Amino acid sequence: MDKFIVSARKYRPQAFDTVVGQQHITTTLKNAIQHNQLAHAFLFCGPRGVGKTTCARILAKTINCENLQPDGEACNECNSCKSFNDGISLNIHELDAASNNSVDDIRSLVEQVRFAPQAGKYKVYIVDEVHMLSSSAFNAFLKTLEEPPSYAIFILATTEKHKILPTILSRCQIFDFKRITNNDTVLHLEEIVQKEGIQAEKAALQVIAQKSEGCMRDSLSILDKIVSFTNGTVTYQNTLEHLNILDHDYYFQLLQYLLQQDLAAAMLLYDEINRKGFEGDLVLNGFAEFLRNLLVCVNEKAAILLDVVEGMQTKYISVAKSTSLSFLVSALNILNETEINYKMARNKRLHVEMAIIKLNFLQQAIELTTDNGSMVKKKRIDGPIAYKTKAINTLQAKQATTDSAAKPTAPKLLIEEQVTKKTATVKPFSAAPPQSQQSVTATVIPISTNTPTYNKATEPGNGSPKKSLLDGLRQKYGSEYLIEEIKEAEALETAKLKRLWEEYALKMDEQLKHSAANTFRMARLQIEADNFFTITVDALTQQKFIEQEKTLLVDFIQVGFNNRSISFKILVETSEQEELPAHLTMNSRQRFDKIAEMYPLVKELRDRLKLELDY
Incomplete structure (x- = not known):
């Protein structure tokens, strides 16, 4: 029996x-050979099984052919072509970089390049899976x-071009x-089954081509398996x-059952598929x-764009015309979400069945209406939408003395003005400052229970000139409140920063933290x-002093500049690094050994009492 050779x-x-x-690619290579414009190095990159190594071998054989054909093909009759076909050519060297990826392997290859070919014009070096080579x-x-x-040509082949330097x-x-x-792929498979005398349906070859995903080697391997399986x-x-x-x-x-909302039939069909x-x-x-x-x-x-077996296109088109576009899009979203979460599901069958249930009621969930001949999704509510409003109660100031008699509650204040530009805070005071010209949002804090009600009749748009909320509040409460605008945030400025820094150092002196205060005065600000x-300091200990005050310090500076986004970083000069005391770098055991070395009686005491120290 002859030895079997895979297709x-x-x-x-x-x-x-x-x-x-x-x-x-083949046309470009043939033209380069005919016009004697061959490069000294080629890189063939692409998916697996598409002909990279095959083209490299054909190129190596063709450029050494002694009787090159007019169309740029090798003759397959000269000594060079025959030796290549028999696998005994000395002008072609193949290196598998996946298993020979070290520096020594490449150095050995470089040493071979120094020797000119004994026969033929070129020595061709084919390095397969070149991306596996190490950086060295x-x-x-x-x-x-x-x-x-001049006689050496390199052909590199890889499936991962991005990994090459x-x-x-x-x-x-x-x-x-x-x-x-x-x-x-189908045309090539038809030629092969015809040569082999195999009976094959074109639909079957199309399925094989789809399964191979553009890889000819995979499609030929699948064909060999199926031929053996089907005799x-x-x-x-x-x-x-x-x-x-x-x-x-x-x-x-399954689609027919889902469109008919026949859940039982769809579940039974999935059970049949699952049992297979x-x-x-x-x-x-x-x-x-x-x-x-x-x-x-x-x-x-x-x-x-439809990639299905021959004869199925007509059925797909007819079913697509009878299926709503919204159903297809929504179903694809459900299936995509289900597939993403499939691996995390513990009960995977139930997970798929839940998706089928959703698809079964999807047609009922999507309500469509016709608008000028086009299909649009129906709105949930066509009329105005009602919403709830809640009155804002005024806050009562604390009374100096408690009164046993019940007092009426403060009236409610409805603020319905549009929020614009700036925010202002209204505080109790005896007199009001000059009126601002900009519209602001205000918060009212009354100081007595006899606060007048803000009547909607005085709103803009009810017969009176349009006023801002702040103007209305000043008109009603101008004698009882101080209305202040929030100050703009200030950017850092060197003179003011140093002044605030010195003020904080004085506060440290008042708290009897003289060492920390001196550290603050020695620090350099930038x-x-x-x-x-x-903040630049000269030693780690100075950095520790400032870090201990960091929370209060940053708040003090932010308040001073009215800017809550201010922050700082502490830097230590690298030229002068402080050495920590030796006792701070020792652990408990090392400290005891040091004490015992200085005072031997301590060790003797531990030994006589048979103490087990917990280090």
């Missing part, structure tokens, strides 16, 4: 024209990659390989069974993809921004 190796392309789905190996490779001998990228000619489309006959059903894929008929049926061994996340993902395809088919112009300054 991925048996049908590996041997010429540029046989490479699938990378015509933009990359650095050892830089000089040789930048200025190799920019210094390597700048020395290479970069080719980006793209994923192979499903149509190209040479590849059908749509056995392909679904082997690849553990849910048929779209299940999704069409399909996990909940697979069902959620598949149904979301199914609804996405329906959403795409709502507009027939976008139906070209304003860095409008609300930030630095």
Whole structure:
């Protein structure tokens, strides 16, 4: 029995024209060979299984071909081509960087570059998975990659271009390989099954192409497995069974039950799917993809984006026309949220069933109305919305003496003016200052229980000229209140900051904290921004003194500048670092050993009494 060779190796392309789905790269390479414009270093990057290493080998064989064809292809008949096809060519060296990623491996490769080829024009070095090289190996490779001998060509292949150093990228000619489309994959699979004499349905090959996700090697491996599983006959059903894929008929049926709000039928269908061994996340993902395809088919112009097996497009388009757009969008949101939380759910079946219940009543929850021929979501309330208002009670000042007789409660004050520009605080006082011209918001604090009521009849808009809230309050309470505007915050200013700093130092002297006060006077202040300054001291102990007062100090300065955003940072001069006393750096055991060394009787006392000290 002949040894079996997998299709991925048996049908590996041997010429540029046989490479699938990378015509933009193969055409560029052939033209470069024909016009003798080959770069000394190439970087082939792209997803797995799309032909990077294959193109590197074809390029290596073609540039050493002795009878190059007019179309830029190798002849496959000369000694160089035959030795390459047999795998015995001395001009081609392949290095797997995944397992040979050290500096020594690259140095060994660089040593080989010094020797010219014995036959042929070029020595080609193919480094696969080059992103696995260490940083040191990359650095050892830089000089040789930048200025190799005229006969040396490097071809680097990688699936993760972002991991390669920019210094390597700048020395290479970069080719980006793209994923192979499903149509190209299906055409290539049809050629292979025809050569192998395998009976295969086109729908089955389309499912294989979708499952491979643009990787030709994966699609050929899947085809080999299914051929072995089905004994040479590849059908749509056995392909679904082997690849553990849910048929779209299940999704069409589930959607029908949900639109009919037949919850029992939908739950029984999910139970049937679950008993077949399909996990909940697979069902959620598949149904979301199914609804996405329906959403795409709502507009027939976008139906070209539909990636399903042949013959299913018509059914998708017809079902999409009979399904509301709002249902599809809302259902996709529910499925997306359910899939995100699926891993955290302890009862995963119940988690999926809850999503089905939501989808079942989704059609009932979404109410639509027609507005000029377009579908819009119906508003919850068409008329005016009522809302509650609550009266603001005035605050009563504390009475000097208590009166046993009941007194009437203070009247309620309704403030209905619009809040504008600034805020003012109203405090009890005997006289009022000059009236401000700006509208402000005010807080009223009466000093007696006989406070007149602010009547709405005097509001602006009721026959009187428009007044601000503050003007109205002054008109009613001008003789009883002091109305002051909140002062603007001040930016830091050097002279005032030093004055406040000196005042705080004097307060420290009054509290008999003379050491801390002297530290404050020795500190150097530097304003860095409008609300930030630095304090520079000469020793760690001085920093500790200021940090102990930090809370009160920052409040004192903020009040002085009327600016609550002011902050500071304490810096210690690095040139003079204070050495801490030795006893502050010792632990309990070290301190006892030091005392015992100085006073031996202490140790003798511990030994005679057999004391066990708790260090």
